[in-house]
Amino acid sequence: MSQSGTQPAPSGPSLLHDPVFNRGSAFSSEDRARLGLEGFLPPTADTLETQVARIHLQLSILDNDLQKYLLLSDLQARNETLFYAVLMSDPAVFMPLVYTPTVGEACQKYDHVLRATRGMYLPITMKGRLKEVMSHWPQRDVRFIVVTDGERILGLGDLGVNGMGIPVGKLALYSVCAGVPPEMTLPITLDVGTNNGTLLDDPLYLGLRQNRVRGAEYDAFIAEFVAAVTELFPLCCLQWEDFANINAVPILERYRDQICTYNDDIQGTAAVAVAGIYGALKLSGEKLTDQTFLFLGGGSAATGIAELISQAMVLEGATIEEARARNWLFDVNGLMVNSRTDIAGFQKPFAHDHAPVSSFVEAIEAIRPTGIVGVSTVPKLFNQAVIEAMATINARPIIFPYSNPTSRSECTAEEAYRWSNGQAIFASGSPFPPVEFGGKRFVPGQGNNVYIFPAMGMAVLATQSTRVTEDMFIVAAKAVAEQVTPDDLALGLIYPPQRDIRKASLHVAARIAELIFDKGLARVPRPADIEAHINELAYIPRYPTI
Missing domain, CATH: 3.40.50.720 (NAD(P)-binding Rossmann-like Domain)
Incomplete structure (x- = not known):
């Protein structure tokens, strides 16, 4: 079974193309015989640690960060466990490669460098069918969706469907920094068109070739999307990402008191x-x-x-x-x-x-x-x-x-x-x-918001919170700052060092979770030790049993 218990693992050569179950060269001799993999791999079985070292070596010979981003994206598409093991081996080095600033260049060139796709693309031409289409997602227990409509990607503006790099990158950091299991995450891009003339004229652009839909039609599309999410994934927290102000503010105001949701940019x-x-x-x-x-x-x-x-x-x-x-x-x-x-x-x-x-x-x-x-x-x-x-x-x-x-x-x-x-x-x-x-x-x-949103995700996961409230962000801010040491301050550093981001995020998550339980927003009983409960839930990259 898969990690979330919804799909059987493949066998034979197809197993080597399944990112969840693929171990690549780390399949043991016994597993190769049992799973029909003999002859498809070099004879020596690796450890996960050796595989991580090999990726480090491959990255070291590349001469620019976009190439490194693409290598890591390919790795995520073929061996998810190894991808997360690499990122967690040195978060301070790898976070800028899978997210800001490198993801900005990747989004600008997304349709030119696209290899494997990830997540779901929902164009407005599917209006009226969103629930049906989203029901095809293989995982049933989705807890976190990061969604964008691509209109205000970082400081780069309207990138249309090329903005998908943002939800993909953010959700990777949910797992790397705070241990949210990757199989519980789903990146989504809502394609309502683009007003970027360069993209519309680019023969390689992969989004709808039309100007952006506005007004009542846009609002109805968002409403249908929210309804589909809440019906298909009732425990899901919905994070809005890189929407233009004209939509970001009213969307948050409309849904913040109805569902578990927040806008990371705000x-x-x-x-x-x-x-x-x-x-x-x-x-x-x-x-x-x-x-x-x-x-x-x-x-x-x-x-x-x-x-x-x-x-x-x-x-x-x-x-x-x-x-x-x-x-x-x-x-x-x-x-x-x-x-x-x-x-x-x-x-x-x-x-x-x-x-x-x-x-x-x-x-x-x-x-x-x-x-x-x-x-x-x-x-x-x-x-x-x-x-x-x-x-x-x-x-x-x-x-x-x-x-x-x-x-x-x-x-x-x-x-x-x-x-x-x-x-x-x-x-x-x-x-x-x-x-x-x-x-x-x-x-x-x-x-960087990386100090906040992964921890918020883990707190919501640990409590099954019904809402994300404003005071949860104040608690998160205080929890980040309380980890800054006198030695950090002596260097002018006012955030915890990113090399310690996992420890910092789990601490912040525990503080937020305490507030969630105190406010009666949790859907699970309060554990005796919240920090221990969170640490038990946190994802660690290990090859799943097949």
Whole structure:
């Protein structure tokens, strides 16, 4: 039987093409005889450890990260256990290869480099048949779906069905970082068309060749999809990923109180930002309620972070009005002030009474923020004047260029440290190497949602939670920050080192699970030891018994 008990294992040569059961060269002599594999493999039987070493060697001779991404994708398609064993052998090295920043380039070229497919593609031309089509998925116990419509992939924009690399990569990290069993995950792309003319003109593009569907027809398609998920997979948590603001915000508002769901770009990004702020305050020694934040970018990521900061401030004694007044947005049209007529509903809590300001540096001088957060997807906007203004106002300015991938970052770590004369408390969305400045070594933190969403997934798995709530993200942020050690802080590192991501994620998952049980959202009895319960559930790559 398969790991989830739904499909019999194949036998004979076809077994070598089944990613769940294939062991490749690790089949023993006895198993080869029993399963009809004699003669189809070299005579010496490997161990999983030897196979991992071989993949390391194969990766080492490749000269760019996209080639490494493709090798790992091929490995996932033919030997899932080995794929996860490789990733878990050194998460800090492999996470940037299977997710940001490499996944950005992979998505841009997805239809050109496509080999094996993974997950499900659901075009709007299947409207009315989604439940029937989704019922063909071979696993019945799906607990996590990451779904995108490809309109706002990282900071790269509308990539249509090429955005599938994002759900695939995210779900791999569910398993690598927090031990969610891979057979319980399902990546999905909803194809409603694309407004990217380059893709529509590309003969190799594999999505629908039409402009994006909007309005009531789009909403009905989403509603049918949600209904199919809840009926086919009643214990499933649905994660929305890389939807444009015009759809991301209303979708989350429509379904957050109906099903177990969340939007990682809004809530996961918010939680990792708040975790970084908690870590930064360990360095500065200041109180959260004394901070003021200015966001470069006014979309759902910015408002999601601003709202979670506000909720966290409320827990420390501020009123919600006082807290929101300490969070400001700045977009392409300048500082968001009440006199503007282009403020969307979800932005209004963070539009305040102030004279219009069209320059970001002038906004810093007027608002005097303790931290700036970049979620603009426009590179280099945290320029020298911006960083110097922050360093003039603050002894330890918080500088968070969170836009992904690296090519979209508002500044580099080296720029932030150099222009602030080493004063900056820095974290970015994509990884940057250590920086030597003024005789000191700085290790920049990566404010990557990977600290949040895998742990959220494991907490939901362990509790069978009926909902994902806002306070679960505040608990997650605190749980991330409490793992930052004095040695980490001495290097300027405000997140736990990624080499320890598995340990960090399981700790965060346990904290979230405690809250789920406390709030009565769990569908299973509370175990005596939540951490032990989670560790027992966590996936470890081992070849399944056949």
